[in-house]
Amino acid sequence: xxxxxxxELHKRRFSRNMGVxxxxxxxxxxxxxxxxxxxxxxxxxxxxxHVVRPELIAPQEGEADK
Amino acid sequence: MTDATIxxxxxxxxxxxxxxxxxxxxxxxxxFTAFVGLMVAPVQVHPIIGFCAVLxxxxxxxxxxxxxxxxxxxxxxxxxxxxxxxxxxxKVSAQDxxxxxxxxxxxxxxxxxLATNLLAAGLLAFTIFFYAVVYSMWLKRSTPxxxxxxxxxxxxxxxxxxxxxxxxxxxxxxxxxxxIFMWTPPHFWALALFLRKDYNNAGVPxxxxxxxxxxxxxxxxxxxxxxxxxxxxxxxTQIGGPVYLTVAVLANGWFVxxxxxxxxxxxxxxxxxxxxxxxxxxxxSLLYLFLHFLALLADASLRAVGFL
Numbered sequence: 001x002x003x004x005x006x007x008e009l010h011k012r013r014f015s016r017n018m019g020v021x022x023x024x025x026x027x028x029x030x031x032x033x034x035x036x037x038x039x040x041x042x043x044x045x046x047x048x049x050h051v052v053r054p055e056l057i058a059p060q061e062g063e064a065d066k
Numbered sequence: 067m068t069d070a071t072i073x074x075x076x077x078x079x080x081x082x083x084x085x086x087x088x089x090x091x092x093x094x095x096x097x098f099t100a101f102v103g104l105m106v107a108p109v110q111v112h113p114i115i116g117f118c119a120v121l122x123x124x125x126x127x128x129x130x131x132x133x134x135x136x137x138x139x140x141x142x143x144x145x146x147x148x149x150x151x152x153x154x155x156x157k158v159s160a161q162d163x164x165x166x167x168x169x170x171x172x173x174x175x176x177x178x179x180l181a182t183n184l185l186a187a188g189l190l191a192f193t194i195f196f197y198a199v200v201y202s203m204w205l206k207r208s209t210p211x212x213x214x215x216x217x218x219x220x221x222x223x224x225x226x227x228x229x230x231x232x233x234x235x236x237x238x239x240x241x242x243x244x245x246i247f248m249w250t251p252p253h254f255w256a257l258a259l260f261l262r263k264d265y266n267n268a269g270v271p272x273x274x275x276x277x278x279x280x281x282x283x284x285x286x287x288x289x290x291x292x293x294x295x296x297x298x299x300x301x302x303t304q305i306g307g308p309v310y311l312t313v314a315v316l317a318n319g320w321f322v323x324x325x326x327x328x329x330x331x332x333x334x335x336x337x338x339x340x341x342x343x344x345x346x347x348x349x350x351s352l353l354y355l356f357l358h359f360l361a362l363l364a365d366a367s368l369r370a371v372g373f374l
Contacts, residue, residue: 012078013078015080015081015082016078016079016080016081016084018081019081019084019085020081030118030121033114033118034114034115034118034180034181036114037112037114037115038115041112
């Protein structure tokens, strides 16, 4: 038996399936674009992790004089 | 179930049939006015966010269109102007229209909120509610002022566009709303004057039917006289400019003259020339709105390139 049988329903529903498929692809593109824009508008983000970030270390006593 | 809602078992609803439920022609007007509302706002909006805002406003408007078609399928079936809509034509079931309308309503409001701000999303939700429930369900079949109320729903998109950009409602947003709101009654009543049979058959209480055509002519004149100063006033706000003021003065002059001509005529005169004045007034009314918003866009562009 063929794995894929062409049913008459597939033909009748082709325009709907195609339309819904394209809409979903479009939606993904839009959400992705929106996300990129929104994240960029947040300003500079420090993307590194697991490395020493000197500005986060609280100044030690007496260090401020240096 | 009436005859009109029986679905032909052989027919498979196509993608275009669902799209037709969203009233594409109304949607194109919404896209245009919302776009102008967004562009004239004195705030820089990122193009992608602006595009998304207009898209979701349009989807919201489409959703309310689908809800309206679900609710009004019975009267759409008896009016020749609307008999070929998907539900009365038997292409889409009323249940499908309801589902699509509700789903897209929620979708558009949430997405507009995420893309821009909650006030814009709230306004969109209110617009959908207003059109689908207040207008379609409560008022359309019960009062001859239905057109006036329904006009409010159509008047929201430029204000939503403005709020999406600025985050708040201001005089300019209110005046853009007022422009479409006050324009709608003369526009539709002019149509009702020469399309009377349709509304009679459907039993929708149009002013022409309930209060007579003479009163309708008076109403057209009164609303047009109220509209004109509002339209010109918008030209003196920060979004107005020389292009808009010129267009507003000329277009409103023509519009008031047309309304005055309609008011002076009686049915015999109108029958004699087959409603020529009413028809040209109606056709001009479409151009009227388009020109006003185009002029706003023109002034905004002039400001953007530093001419003003």
